[in-house]
Amino acid sequence: MSALSDVTSREQAARELLSHYVRVVDDPERVHEWPDLFADEAEYVVVTRENLERGLPVAVIRDDSKDRILDRVTVIREFWGAGGRLEDRHYNDVRPRHLVGPVWTEPAEDGSVWVTANFGVWLTPSADPTPRLLALGEYRDHVVFTPQGPRFRSKWVILDTAVLQDVFVYPL
């Protein structure tokens, strides 16, 4: 494979990882698959643009290790009784819907790929037919290539909305 097409295929693979991510986070029954999309060393951070720009360290979510990323699924399923199972308590019985795009990719010298994308997340609660706009913002992702395939080394979710419009269960 030529160097050029190798870069192109890596960028393509990174985009596909993002599409797959959206599929997983939109489906409450697949939330346990979410950590598989991250590398063994990884972070998932949700932060408001306001705190980021002021240099304040508090984030909405700061899962700064694979352990914490795996724990999030335990919290979602065991603490919050969510994940599409019958016995769930449904604290927040919603169907999330991510709208993502455009997506930009930028290959790095070390073979990894930076991916940025605009996103919005809508929630449709089962008890209320009116969809709620939960958050709008930007993904800043770093995708690395492992023997298993492309994985997120880091996923930063930067929220334009300094005020979250709702509490939320599933990953953004």
Next chain:
Amino acid sequence: MATVLPRASGGPPVSLRWPPEDNRIPREIFTDPDLFRWEMDAVFTGPVWVLVGHEAEIPQPGDYKTISVGAVPVIVVRGGDGQVRVLLNACAHRGARLVEGPSGNVLRAGFRCIYHMWTYAPDGTLQGVSLPEDFPAEFRREDYGLPRARVATHRGLIFASFHDETPPLPAYLAELTEGLDRVVGDGRLRYLGSVKVVFRTNWKLYVENIYDGYHVTALHTGFQVVRLRSHGGQRLVPNYQRNGHLWGQSRSTRVDELRPVLRDMSLFEVRTKPTTDHNMIVVFPSGVVTDYFDTIQLRYVLPLAVDRTLIEFTFFARSDDPEEVVRHRVRQGPAVLGPAGAITLEDAAALERVQTSSVARGDNVVLKGTPKRFPPYRHVDEAPIRHFYQAYRRLLGVADGAPSQP
């Protein structure tokens, strides 16, 4: 000098049904928009001290942040003289909002109104007026400073009051002072940031939930999953004969005795205190102060509408914390107590459900711990909620339903 806001007078402009028993809460108080408007006046700009921040949020001269006191938008600002003031965030000319963002610094530039370019010093005095020719002869700049609230601080906690008859802060807080001191220590804190979220509930349901010790193990499944419980504790209601704050104290299970269902259990870890004792405090009517685990948190309860309340969760470290302690606090705080926190979401879910069904009329009932008429209560009791509503009814001028003193 404090400026008293023009206020409505007399009793509530709405007819308020209140059952004779003080453990019954009429549901219409969560849905009546006229009552909501009355509360913004009678409660939030009434004779109360509203928690609006901590000095660590505005450490430098000229630093400001915006917040509201009930429905009144304000700027909390540190002047060039180091003094903290609370100014109305509305131009004294024709009312344009002065600052839009959540925070900034105005030491050099002051506050400049975009509409007709009036400028105010960081202390709120009017400094300049554009093109003042043809103003009335009696116009004096001194008459057009930004209206100010009264301000009092305790260990860096900033309180504002728009009422002339609010008692001095130490009298208002009474024995709650000791609880606040346990959380904020000597008051030297470092601000770590905030997270804001809209709860789809009336502000009173949010506040009464903090007074309620009954729901804690029932609602917060996470506690059951890791087998975290309270090993003793109590719910005090400092100054209950007047304003009814809450001071909940409890000791939770040590992290090494919990069921280790998470790979990283630091969420529940206490590293900075000798015991797992913590305080959960409400400074009536709308300030929440807690030192749960290692998290030092203030919450500002900001009513937006009768069924929507903005909760701002602010997080702090102590000024002399080593960096690894700061890092621990940064990781733990929002992961436990924040919109994506392991024990916060459930409150939002429950409160939204109470709000939604409040249109059903009828009464909510407070039972657990109510055979006891006066504090202290057990930490698992919901009885303290009665005192919140007694204080609330006093401000509204509705007979408070409180039993005679012991």
